[in-house]
Amino acid sequence: MMYSANLGFLWTDRALPDAIRSARAAGFAAVECHWPYDTPASGVKAALEETGLSMLGLNTVRGKAGESGLSALPGREAEARAAIDQAIDYAVSIDAKAIHVMAGFSEGQTAEATFLENLAYARKQCPDDITLLIEPLNRHDAPGYFLKTTGQAADLIGQLNLPGVKIMFDCYHVGRTEGDIVTRFLALMPVIGHVQFASVPDRSAPDQGEVNFDFVFRRIAAAGWSRPLGAEYKPGGDTDATLGWMQTFSAG
Template sequence: MPRFAANLSMLFTELPFLDRFEAAARAGFEAVEFLFPYDFPAQDIADRLAEYNLTQALFNMPPGDWSGGERGIAALPGREAEFEAAVETALAYAEVLDCPRLHTMAGITGGNPSAACGETYLRNIRYAADRAAEAGCLILVEPLNPYDVPGYHIASVRQGLEFLDTVERDNVRLQLDLYHAQITDGDVTRLIRRTVDRVGHVQIASVPERHEPDTGELNYPYVLAALDDAGYTGWVGCEYNPAAGTEAGLGWLDAYRTSSR
């Protein structure tokens, strides 16, 4: 059975951020993930994790000017010093939170990024991977679909895998968000089988609405069973927008817990 992590940037948002940890634990989650922890002292988050016996599965490195529309800076020429500082900030949080996975957002480079963008991305991810290796962390690369994030530098699982072939670092893995993957690549069962050995983290949501994983065009009981059969043993992040409140939509999780007894 998959091990589910609550994404606290999208679930339980009716509560202040630091109160979402308790809500996740009460709902039956054993791990959490979120986009960015940097508005809060790392120790405050670590205290919540310890109090509610939760594992920190994943978070993102600083993304640049998020409110201004940036979605990462790793592929943006001229921002290398800022990126290196972001790596250090993220690793400092990862140490306190005992988090072994960091998602590094590439950035928006347009539909036809320049060679300089590709070269910058490769150098920056190698730098992040080398620094993360010293801390025993994985660096994750996540393809984002062009409908939600137009112009994102890595816009399909195929492109993500091609980049992994190029980066030549054992601790750089694919963050396989099945919501994005269904939109960009499809054929997700065979996609899982092909990529599982290169996957460092999985996320789920319904397609196309990005709601709970018991609606939409993907049959998640089948897909998650395929993930188990392929040998994936990591966390599955629940990165979806609740259709009518987080707790009201958790019937899908109750069904999984019941079926595993």
């Protein structure tokens, strides 16, 4: 099994290009990030070329303080689409493979219609080789977030009926509110674009907590998933000191 380092949480004590180099030195097969926009794309691209790593994905911006995305907020369409355009431009500059279109805190039919319209805009503007991802967030960490479950995300993708729009299947969020991670992954695999993980319930390294990720990773690999899994956990200190799981987990 191959792993991707999410540099939104790992090696945050250093600049993004140096974090990319650290991920390569640690043995990761790819990287991903949250909001890289304060770092010039040229420096990120140079670090990716130097290390031979791919940037698997990045997020649209959160919005104002306290917000967590804009694309499902009625009346904020202009801001949401500006954020989508920004993400596309940056992704193209560094050859990122996916963009997570963040929905934000909202609910109801108008919010759903707004989200679908903004996703359709994103798909029209985005190059075909970049996947658009939508991610349900758990109710404990993000109460009121528009996307709450994997079933809701799958339903929206079905309604949208456009190619290259997939679920970001985060085992941590699924484990916190839905459970049955492996069964849900297997059922949703055709519409999953990326997989992330962290321990449940504290979001630390995956060799902690109540979920046996060695088992989960083995089942994911056995189902035929061959792309890197995203390590999006909070190390709580020195990242390198938390990486023992990369050797002890033997899936794939």
